[in-house]
Amino acid sequence: MASVTIEQVRKQYGAVPVIHGVSMDIEDGEFVTLVGPSGCGKSTLLRMLAGLEDISGGEIRIGGRLVNDVAPKERDIAMVFQSYALYPHMTVAENMGFALKLKGGDKAAIGKRVKEAADILALGPLLDRLPKQLSGGQRQRVAMGRAIVRHPQVFLFDEPLSNLDAKLRVTMRAEIKDLHQRLKTTTVYVTHDQIEAMTMADRIVVMRGGAVEQIGKPLELYDRPANTFVATFIGSPAMNLFEGSIGDGQFVTDGGARLPLPAGYSVHAVRTYGVRPEHLALSENGVPATVVVVEPTGSETHVVVKIGSADTSLVLRDRIDLEPGQQIAVAPDLSKLHLFSASGTRVN
Amino acid sequence: MSDLAIPTVQAKVKSERSSIGSLHMVQTASILVIALVIVSPLFMLLIASLKDDRFQILADMGSFRAFWVSSPTLSNFAEIGNLSGELAFGRYLVNSLIILASTVGAGLIVNSMAGFVLAWGSLRGRALILSLVIALYVIPQESIIMPLVIMVSRAGMTDTFAVQIVPWIASPLYIFLFYQFFAQLPKELFEAAEIDGASVFRIYRSIFLPLSLPALATVSILMGIESWNQYLWPILVTQTDYARPIAVAIATFFGQDSIYWDRAMAASVLMMIPILALYLAFQRWFVSSFVGSAVKG
Ligand SMILES: Nc1ncnc2c1ncn2[C@@H]1O[C@H](COP(=O)(O)OP(=O)(O)OP(=O)(O)O)[C@@H](O)[C@H]1O
Ligand SMILES: [Mg+2]
Numbered sequence: 279m280a281s282v283t284i285e286q287v288r289k290q291y292g293a294v295p296v297i298h299g300v301s302m303d304i305e306d307g308e309f310v311t312l313v314g315p316s317g318c319g320k321s322t323l324l325r326m327l328a329g330l331e332d333i334s335g336g337e338i339r340i341g342g343r344l345v346n347d348v349a350p351k352e353r354d355i356a357m358v359f360q361s362y363a364l365y366p367h368m369t370v371a372e373n374m375g376f377a378l379k380l381k382g383g384d385k386a387a388i389g390k391r392v393k394e395a396a397d398i399l400a401l402g403p404l405l406d407r408l409p410k411q412l413s414g415g416q417r418q419r420v421a422m423g424r425a426i427v428r429h430p431q432v433f434l435f436d437e438p439l440s441n442l443d444a445k446l447r448v449t450m451r452a453e454i455k456d457l458h459q460r461l462k463t464t465t466v467y468v469t470h471d472q473i474e475a476m477t478m479a480d481r482i483v484v485m486r487g488g489a490v491e492q493i494g495k496p497l498e499l500y501d502r503p504a505n506t507f508v509a510t511f512i513g514s515p516a517m518n519l520f521e522g523s524i525g526d527g528q529f530v531t532d533g534g535a536r537l538p539l540p541a542g543y544s545v546h547a548v549r550t551y552g553v554r555p556e557h558l559a560l561s562e563n564g565v566p567a568t569v570v571v572v573e574p575t576g577s578e579t580h581v582v583v584k585i586g587s588a589d590t591s592l593v594l595r596d597r598i599d600l601e602p603g604q605q606i607a608v609a610p611d612l613s614k615l616h617l618f619s620a621s622g623t624r625v626n
Numbered sequence: 627m628s629d630l631a632i633p634t635v636q637a638k639v640k641s642e643r644s645s646i647g648s649l650h651m652v653q654t655a656s657i658l659v660i661a662l663v664i665v666s667p668l669f670m671l672l673i674a675s676l677k678d679d680r681f682q683i684l685a686d687m688g689s690f691r692a693f694w695v696s697s698p699t700l701s702n703f704a705e706i707g708n709l710s711g712e713l714a715f716g717r718y719l720v721n722s723l724i725i726l727a728s729t730v731g732a733g734l735i736v737n738s739m740a741g742f743v744l745a746w747g748s749l750r751g752r753a754l755i756l757s758l759v760i761a762l763y764v765i766p767q768e769s770i771i772m773p774l775v776i777m778v779s780r781a782g783m784t785d786t787f788a789v790q791i792v793p794w795i796a797s798p799l800y801i802f803l804f805y806q807f808f809a810q811l812p813k814e815l816f817e818a819a820e821i822d823g824a825s826v827f828r829i830y831r832s833i834f835l836p837l838s839l840p841a842l843a844t845v846s847i848l849m850g851i852e853s854w855n856q857y858l859w860p861i862l863v864t865q866t867d868y869a870r871p872i873a874v875a876i877a878t879f880f881g882q883d884s885i886y887w888d889r890a891m892a893a894s895v896l897m898m899i900p901i902l903a904l905y906l907a908f909q910r911w912f913v914s915s916f917v918g919s920a921v922k923g
């Protein structure tokens with residue numbers, strides 16, 4: 279196990295920069311997820327950690343050792359690929375034991391380590407099968423098994439669950455988390471699924487366009503997003519954002535609605551007013567709104583309403599009969615507002 | 627978009643249906659042609675090899691008796707065990723087999739390694755080398771053969787096995803075939819092995835080569851046939867029976883004073899057997915490599 283330090287790391291392909299000076303500290307034993315929209319450079323950063331891409335600038339340290347020019351096999355890391363990349367002609371046991379065999383361990387010792395890893399992942403009965411004889415979830419577990427037999431310093435995952443169906447994804451999510459709690463190996467996990475990031479990570483790194491937008495614990499990002507990008511990226515359904523300006527102690531949206539502010543709030547540089555769907559409630563003397571769509575999910579009801587000219591989502595815990603077109607009034611929880619400046623950074 | 631798509635799909639179905647009849651005719655016709663052009667001479671050859679009178683073979687050639695033997699005999703094959711003498715069938719066969727096995731064996735290793743490095747190696751100027759390799763492919767063997775003869779005779783290599791093997795081991799066609807095969811395997815496979823701690827050679831040997839059975843089979847068959855049928859080159863570089871292959875030997879049966887039609891027929895039959903065996907041995911993968919790429923393509 280080891281800490282990972284990334285300092286001002288840059289990457290360019292030819293003249294095209296794709297990572298613009300990313301820095302982060304990952305503690306020993308920590309589970310960090312990298313999230314961000316497609317093409318933001320998550321895989322590139324992970325591959326630089328693995329040594330599969332060279333680094334155009336900056337420094338990467340694993341366990342204190344500078345690894346910029348260290349070959350992948352010397353970095354003591356293990357990587358799980360989105361496609362699993364199992365060796366098709368090797369059995370599960372051979373796949374898992376390959377790295378150990380290359381290191382020159384004796385057969386019995388390798389067999390023992392493979393057996394241990396197989397037990398952890400419930401792969402015991404499958405050890406003699408070929409990858410093509412496994413289901414998607416089983417292949418996924420073999421890919422993890424191949425990583426854990428080596429007892430590496432760091433695990434790297436690149437969207438390992440994206441080829442699985444929704445249900446299996448939830449199961450495997452829990453399994454990976456459980457595995458991490460048992461092994462306590464430093465883990466960097468790439469995903470574009472913010473739920474995956476929220477549920478699994480000790481800390482989340484939100485990236486966009488090759489730069490870090492915010493780093494923090496899942497609930498920190500949820501409670502205090504540093505900017506409008508993180509605000510809409512984390513949380514589902516996404517946070518409602520209203521553009522407008524402050525006047526008479528209220529927030530007047532460009533669409534003409536008047537939204538309440540906490541008493542005595544006087545910073546004038548607010549351009550964007552954010553409130554999460556779950557922090558809006560029906561309230562008699564709230565902001566007038568017109569129901570557009572009602573989507574019951576069973577446990578809660580998702581409602582889209584128009585406030586001013588803006589479509590706004592609500593998540594209601596109670597079962598309330600609402601009809602499209604109906605006039606209602608909603609009120610935000612004033613202690614959970616998110617206010618942003620014109621440049622999109624948080625001001626409250 | 628979908629409105630537009632429907633009529634074209636229907637049109638396609640219709641044209642497919644009406645083309646089934648003509649497809650049938652084309653099939654039948656091509657089977658007939660194959661039977662006439664390829665199978666009938668083969669059959670004739672087989673029959674002739676069982677006739678013991680060489681003058682009779684010649685006399686029968688122009689009629690339907692070419693396809694009939696009244697008293698079959700294996701006497702033409704009597705010399706199969708001869709390793710020396712005038713009709714050293716055995717020797718020529720063994721020579722051809724040695725040349726084939728060495729060429730194919732070394733060729734598989736050399737060409738697959740070159741293809742692998744071109745596909746996955748980190749050497750500089752890879753693209754340039756690849757385009758040179760492809761450019762080399764358009765040069766016909768015959769055009770370099772005279773300078774090559776001079777080179778090997780200067781080197782004192784004539785009338786050896788090596789001279790019939792070494793020049794044909796590396797081949798742009800097979801390098802390219804392997805290159806293509808390796809290049810279409812996923813990058814993650816290479817990277818996973820790299821992270822697992824495998825050297826580039828180890829990745830080649832333990833991961834990519836075992837996965838390339840279809841390519842190995844295809845190259846084995848093509849190289850084998852090419853080596854087995856070498857004719858011009860061995861005529862130019864062999865003077866004695868020592869390393870003479872069977873294809874050349876058969877030609878020498880048609881000497882000036884005695885034409886061994888009977889022995890030549892038998893030798894031709896014998897000559898087909900090993901290459902057929904090679905084909906049958908690898909045919910499963912050979913075919914699957916074409917089917918595989920067809921389905922994927
Ligand atoms: N070999 C390459 N050459 C040039 N540009 C590349 C190369 N690989 C990646 N890029 C570019 O780098 C950027 C980041 O790519 P990367 O694969 O890291 O994105 P990602 O965040 O992993 O996206 P996704 O969620 O779709 O996997 C993209 O704009 C991509 O086009
Ligand atoms: Mg990616």
